[in-house]
Amino acid sequence: MSILPQSLRHALNRIAERILPGTCLLCAADSSGALLCAECETDLPIPPDATCPQCGVETTLGERCGACLKDPPAFNRTIALFRYEFPVDRLIQALKYGHQLPLANWFGQGLSEKIVATEHDLLLPLPLHPSRLASRGFNQAVEIARTISRLRNIPISVDHLTRIRATSPQAALPLKERPRNVRGAFECSADLGGRRVLLVDDVMTSGSTLRECARILKMHGAAEVTLAIAARALRH
Ligand SMILES: [Zn+2]
Ligand SMILES: [Zn+2]
Structure with missing residues (x-):
């Protein structure tokens, strides 16, 4: 690219x-x-021992962080496999831009070992906008989620959740502007009444995108949204 x-x-x-x-x-x-x-x-850099259970940032004793207490996100929990740091960042980039798809399977395998399958009813990968999907040829979140689905026997849907608006890449924007950039970017076509959703993505940075996504899923009835993230950025 x-x-x-x-x-x-x-x-x-x-x-x-x-x-x-x-x-x-x-x-x-x-x-x-x-x-x-x-x-x-x-x-490989793994997440700290004590993190906010809701968003995954480091806290002293594993308590909820100030940001989650002040303005709770719609997702309930974050499970992260690695920190988004060298050399995991290189692996993620090799997956996304170098089309090294076996890495999706590898991340999916690692994540599937960290989740309790009976706690989730449905896997939803974070969707890409159709225009970005067309240029990349695949959605890395879908590939990671497919592995988790296969290994843990959790149903997956790749069309319940769609991205209806192409947004500027979040990484290109200051943190403050990210929530507004993704507002209204997602749509959910299914009734998720009472379902416990595992929302899968490759990288979580500010969390604005996943926050917006989880908000839509809760609006459509999801009882619980847990994030399964291959790499969590902990310093901006
Ligand atoms: Zn080596
Ligand atoms: Zn938090």
């Missing part, structure tokens, strides 16, 4: 070149067929 800085494009190319069977994506050492070698996998 043309908006990527050159250094990042180079990094992605290096990652792409290293996808040879049996070698680690990050260090090219022998990984016996796995995407990452055991050493790189152990070193």
Whole structure:
């Protein structure tokens, strides 16, 4: 993609070149067929021990954070697999822009180990706007969610929730402008009465997009919305 800085494009190319069977994506050492070698996998940045159960930011003792107390989001809980930091950010970018789809399966596998399947009735991936889907060719959230659905036997729907308005990429906007940017961007076509929804996305930064999405799901009757996120950004 043309908006990527050159250094990042180079990094992605290096990652792409290293996808040879049996070698680690990050260090090219022998990984016996796995995407990452055991050493790189152990070193990946995981979320802190004590986090706000609702939004996943670090708190002293795992209590709810000030932001969630002051202005509670519509989602109830956040489950994050990694921190969105080096080298997980590279893996996410390789998935999205380098089309390394096996990574979606890998993130999905990790997330499915962190959830309790009986606590969720329906999996919904965060939708892309049709124009973005057309240019990328796939939705990474759908691919991650499909793996969770398969491994944990939770039904998935890819058409209940749709993105009806193309929005500027959230990352390009100051934090303050993000909620307004996504307001009214989603539509839900199903009655979710009483369903406990697991909403899946690859990255959560400010949370504005997921907040708006969860608001729509609750409006359509969802009893509970839990976020399942591959990588949570904890510093802006
Ligand atoms: Zn490695
Ligand atoms: Zn919070």
